[in-house]
Amino acid sequence: MRTWMLALAAGLVLPRFLPALPSVWILCVLGVLGGLLLSRRRWASSGLLLLGFAWACWQCQSAIDDRLPVSQDGRTYWIQGTVSGLPTSTGDVVRFELEDIESRHAGLPSKVRLSWYGGPQVRAGERWRLAARLKRPRGLVNPHAFDYEAWLLARRIGATGSVKAGERLFAPHSVNSWRDRLRLRLMEVSASGRQGAVAALVVGDDSGLSREDWQVLQDTGTVHLMVISGQHIGMLAGLLYGLVALAARWGFWPSRWPWLPCACALALAGALSYGWLAGFDVPVRRACLMVAVVLLWRLRFRHLGVWQPLLLALNGVLLVDPLVSLLPGFWLSFGAVAVLALAFSGRLGRWKWWATLTRAQWAASLGLLPLLLTLGLPVSASGPLANLIAVPWVSLTVPFALLGTLLLPLGAIGETLLWLVGTSLALLFELLFAMATWQPAWLAVGIPIWALLMIGLGVLLMLLPSGVPVRALGLVLLAPLVYPPYSEVAEGRAQVSVLDVGQGLSVLVRTREHALLYDAGPRQGDFDTGERVVFPSLRSLGVKRLDILLLSHADNDHSGGAQAIRRLLPVARTVSGEPQRHATDLNAKPCENGAEWRWNGVRFSLWQWQAARESNQTSCVLLVEANGERVLLTGDIDQAAEQALLLSGQDVKAQWLLLPHHGSRSSSSEQFLRAVEPSAALISRSLHNAFGHPHPAVTARLEASAIDVYDTALHGAIRIDLGDFSVAEIQRAERRFWREK
Known part of the structure; x- marks a missing residue:
């Protein structure tokens, strides 16, 4: 029986690792074959494996088929639908999911996720008629970053979009509307400023927790609480x-x-x-x-x-x-139960309560380590201690939170209980904040598969009973944690990574001993690309500090994430084309026109137009040369600045050119492209952006000059091994069945 269940589970999870799903006729053949094998007891395990695989693939394919068709991508439609789940409001942005979609246009998905900038209050269960610009599910693709496309598919969301206009058709009439009203009531009670945490524990709405709260929970490994x-x-x-x-x-x-x-x-x-x-x-x-x-x-x-x-x-x-x-939560939840079962099964004698709690936290922290590394999630050094305190704390708090909610109709009694719950959670967050300050979370460098298997085997040995002879070998097998194996940049070479940050720019340049970040991506409302995308990517690439944070100029799409980078990583020096426009805590120094330096045999040089009249023209231009191969990073300079650069006498020839201003119409002149003579152009932008980047005229010039194009919107993050004269590596080349090509 156990073998049969293992075989079925293996078949059900196998599609998650496929680069592409099998065709329908192959699934039908596998299903029939699985049914035939199931009739023979000897081959029942193989039959269950095939049946589980066919069922899972069919479910995945049905979710993919419910996506917005490519032909309708980026267009605006009038749709009707019911608000599902609990809408969230952050600043002037309302985010919600709409299901039971009706429209005169055929082929629209049954569930969409929308953002309404400056929109009215939206409640769960309401029926709305909306004009929404819909896009196929698509996320930023960077090394070891959160996979937004996988998350959307797991929730069966067939499109994302933004609302242009709308009208409410019907008032709330679902169970979710009752939950929404309860959430609002909980947010109104006096709970020592922790109404958001109370709502998270009672109705599962975590939108009331601030970005700082989430950082504390992440640093202490207590997000699950x-x-x-x-x-x-x-x-x-x-x-x-x-x-x-x-x-x-x-x-x-x-x-x-x-x-x-x-x-x-x-x-x-x-x-x-x-x-x-x-x-x-x-x-x-x-x-x-x-x-x-x-x-x-x-x-x-x-x-x-x-x-x-x-x-x-x-x-x-x-x-x-x-x-x-x-979803990572699936693996972590079942992994935690399996680890605890392994840690406590087969042991003789009775455990004292404090010994049981301590062993449980030690086993869970150690046992989930390989999973956290594999999923690219932060590892909290303070997690065992924090959970040892926080788990019983929250476990004792939840019943009172539920009881206080149940007694809210009685007025003072329920509100007093919830005030006590809020006070308790406020004290807990103060304690967790102290732990997070003492020991923040550690984001591991991208570890190869062989090292992950080695760590997993070491953890398994250490979880075995103490009498097992080879148990001590587990410590040796954890060596990749202390000395993580990652490829270093060779002397005289540079690794250039154009990160996928949407409509913005962030480029990492690494030599053997140094790192420079050119721009830090945008910050849009509560989504800080510097914190959510750039920083995790830098850590996964092995960057522990930045020698220079170079901001081409002060526009948000280039410098919005700079403060987060300064907060999360040691930065020796910040340079900007517009230092006067940045916050004083950045302590940005001006771009020095003509400055040059060498790191590990790699040459860097700066240029800035001294007669610039507006922000884009002030962009600090960076030229990097390694072993005779060059990349030119141009910020947002326009054609006037391009002409000034050509007249300055600088040698601008480069094999790689980052198109100025994301390929806008006002940049990338034919004269400039002829002078640089790039073999390939790099474009950093978002798909279907409101600015129309890159402009068709620029695209035509690139095609006429036979210049290859690498586009983050189409290819994800782009990596160039400068000095090797090799082709670029693109992140979307790492195929996943749910990922857009």
Whole structure:
């Protein structure tokens, strides 16, 4: 039975690792073959593997087919739909999901995610008629960055877009509308400034937590505590089960009612009620199913051991929705349960409560380490200690938060309870902040597969019982954590990485011992590209400090993320084409026209038009040369600045040219392209941007000159090994079935 369940689970998760999905006729053949093999007991495991694979691929393909067609990408439509989930408001931006889509245009997806800048208040359950510009699901693609496209597909969102205009058709009339009203009520109570945290624990809405709160939770490895997950659902179910068990032990439970079935039924009812309150999102559905399986195991099948219910829950979750394997939370939740089962199974004797709690935190922190590294998630050094304190703290807080919410109709009683809950959470955040300041999270360098397997084996050995002879070898196998293996840049060479930051620019230039960042990407509302995209990419590439942060000029699309980079990374020096326009805490120095220096045999030189009359013209231009191969980074200079650069006498010939001003009509003149003579042009921009970059006239010039084009909107991040005279590497070449080509 265990072998069969393992085979089925393997088939259900296998599509997650495919570069492309098989065709429909291949899936039909595999399904029929799996059914035939299933009829023979000897080949039943292979049959379940094929059936699970075919089912998961079919589900994935159906979600992909529900995306916005390519022919309708970037167009504006009038659509009608119902607001699902809980809308969030940040500044003047309202974000929400719309489902049950109706439109006179055929082929639109059944669910979309929209942003409304300056829009009115939107409530869950409302029906709206909207004019929305829709785009196919697409995300930024950088080394070891968050995969937004996978997240959208897992939620079966077929398009994203922005609202231009709209009107409300019907008032809220769904369960979500009730949750939305409850969320608003919770945000109005006095909770020592922690109303957002209370709402996160009660209704699963984390939009009330600030960016600083999330940073603290990430640095201390306690993000899971503020997102309703298996821990919260399981804790409430365990509490209700324990209350019945204690009442039965102390003689308070009616003898005519068998306590065990009643305890399991009450625990399941509590878990489902909490899940309903939290909106039955993907993690909540997964947690409720796991609790149901565990309770069933406790009621009837305890003799089968702990692994059977875990495998049953795993297969149940994957059969209901195979797309959950695209989410990191799926792997972390089941991984945590598996690690705890391994750490506590097969041990003799009884554990004291404090020893059990300590061992659980140690095992979970160590056991999840390989998964965190594989998924490219931060690893918290203070996590074991923080969780040792925070897990019981939050576990004791949640029941009072739910009780206070239940008693809100009574006025002062419910509000007083929630004030106590808010005060408790405020104290917890103060403690977590101190831990985060002492030891922030560590984002590992991109570790190769062989090293990850080595670390995984080492962790597995260390989790084995102490009597196992080879257990000590686990410490040796963790060596890649101390000395991470990553390729260093050779002497006399430079590695140039044009990061995918949307409509903006950020380029990393690394030599063997030095690093320079040319621009830091945009900051748009609460989304700081410097913090969310550029910094993780720098760390994954092994950059621990910047020798120079060079900002071409002060426009937001080039310098918006600069403050985040200064906050998160040591920066020796900041240089800008417009130092006077930056915040004083950046301490930016002016671009020195004609400045030159060498790092590890690589030559760098700066140029700036001294007669510039407006911001784009002041862009600080950087030329990098390694072993005779050059790249010219031009910021946002226009044709007048290009002409001034040519008249300055600078040698501008370069194999690689970053197109000025993202390829706008006012730049990249024919004379400038002839003078530079690039073999390839680099464009940093977002797809379907409002500025029309790159302009068709510029594209025509590039085609006429037979210049190859590398475009972050089409190719993702671009890497050039300067000095090797090789072709560029593009991030989207690493194929995933859910990723746009």
